[in-house]
Amino acid sequence: MTFDDFLLAFFSLEIVGQAWPILWTGLQQTLLLSAIVVPLGVGGGMLLALLSTVRHRLVRWPLMVWVDFFRAVPPLVLLIFVYAGLPFAGLEVSAIGAVAIGFFLNTGAYYGEILRAGIESVPAGQMEAARSTGLTRWQTMRYVVLPQAVRNVLPDLISNTLEVVKLTSIASVVALPELLFQARQAQSVTYNATPIVAAAVVYFLLLWPVVRLLSRLENRQLAGRR
């Protein structure tokens, strides 16, 4: 194989031109999907984190099992289970519905753990000071604890969000026409690997700034802990 053959197989500009309209709709779907599943996961995680502040045994243990269970099951397994399994129970779910349910359960558990750690990182004195001025439990959470909690775990939240956006690529397995799915479609039409390389480049350009930002935040965090 000559170098020209290699270029033709992986980096053909002609193919990129042909495949771009398909890839573009895929990118839009990926962004749309992210805009759905990230808030869903954060919302679910917030719910779990708030529940974890309830000290009662009957809340604590089921919550821990819930979180660890959904952290133990790989997201793709969960997605397939919801998508391919639920119809057998008489529940038809669309691909996007299955993705929404799977991501809510999986990423919710991860966001939940991060936010819980954030809440626990706020000193007890903050809670006491707020309660001593007459704020209710909920107001204390809302105005005093959560803003600090979120700030304390911001790098982890961003890092998890990066993982969630990357994870939307598994929606291709249930034929949701996001970026990876579209790239594979284009590949099967053109018999050329270029569309997949192009998709990879798009992912990289999209997410590289986030990776850079995280790298800096993480280094600062580690330095701050010394």
Next chain:
Amino acid sequence: MAQTPPIVAAHGIHKHFGTLHVLKGVDLMVAERELVFVIGPSGSGKSTLLRCLNRLEEPSSGSITVDGIDMLSRSTDINAARQRVGMVFQSFNLYPHMTALGNVALALRKVQGKSRAEAEARARAALDRVHLADRAGHFPGQLSGGQQQRVAIARAIALEPRVMLFDEPTSALDPELVGGVLAAMRELREDGMTMVVVSHEMGFAKAAADRVVFMADGLVVEQGPPAELFGAPRHERTRAFLGQIERH
């Protein structure tokens, strides 16, 4: 003394932490405009007693009324009741994500339901009382420890409490910063605020307190005017404690 009913009346307060018996039946009465100083060795239960008064700690048994409100009753709106009891903590506990003004205004807005403008006007007035009006826009991290503690005092007095609790307000401060906080407390006293202070500032106690309560091992050992308690303590335990303090 007994013409007016006491503002704070705590009777037979017990507190257990697991197997630890921290308060063993403490009574504490505080009259209007009185400054009561609570002293005692660490572990004597004085901070726990203070925290029971606004129910940050739940007493195991006993009764507490503040300004006629039964603090321990299930039917009492504890958040409304806490408005009448201001508290200042050893570690300030200012909210680090809010400015000094934001710290003071939060409860005014969210608990008393005041508009932002009104809450901030009151917050400014409270900061002015501790001479920090010019620091309203600063975040806690930009203030010295003494200034932070004065903001914490402003946060409490802005709610116009009937009584103020001070839990070792100067122990976390460098010596040169203690003066400003004590001055703010003295001004409060001159304005007629009822105060309960847990502290090791014996000089301040001698100069400003109406009554000093000595606690040890979860009990009130003795109490009286500062001149009496410091000058002629009746109990061996009190003498030992004061002797130790003097040597420092």
Next chain:
Amino acid sequence: MTGLDRFLDSFFNLRVAVEYLPKIIDGFWLTILLAFCIILSGLAAGLALAVLRSLGIRPVNWLIIFVVDLFRALPPLVIIVLLYFGLPAAGLSISGFASAWLSLALVLMAFSEEIFWAGITAVPRGQWEAARSTGLTFAATLGHVVLPQAVRMVVPPLTNRTIAITKGTALASVVAVPEILGAAQAGVSFSFNPTPLTLGALAYVVLFFPVVILGRWIETRFAWKR
């Protein structure tokens, strides 16, 4: 049939379960093998890159940072698909197992390099100076003084990241590797019953639940000294 009967017959069908259990168990061992390969090679490569980076050769470090960023930004499934469907176009055929192994090992390499490197830079300068002042070489200082401290510091984040990436073994089902999920999906399409999926999910729980709990334990055990 009542709803519950139908549900049980679908998801917990004993006959189907007995029939497909051996396949799932084969998949279970294959998942473990794949995970083992990924962890071993990924962590080793990550540590090697971190050590290489500590030599401080500018162009080399830029290259390392770029490679690390690349594999942090790309979704693992995209890498797997790219290797599996793309390499044949270059005349290199690669098995599904190998493409999953290589892809996830590269991802783990990238993440673990970042974590190891953060650990190395977090060891105080004085440790280097003290060791070098007693005549230890650069290599001996790194090996005997710095790395032991760095590794201990990074155990919790490394454990969590390793678990998360290892769960990606389920992605291998997309490139026809009969690991747990692949075996389960094949079972579903042969039996027209989702019970194999239930078995698959259970197999993952059996595999990863202890690992998640272990991660939790390690997190508290090696907690950062604040």
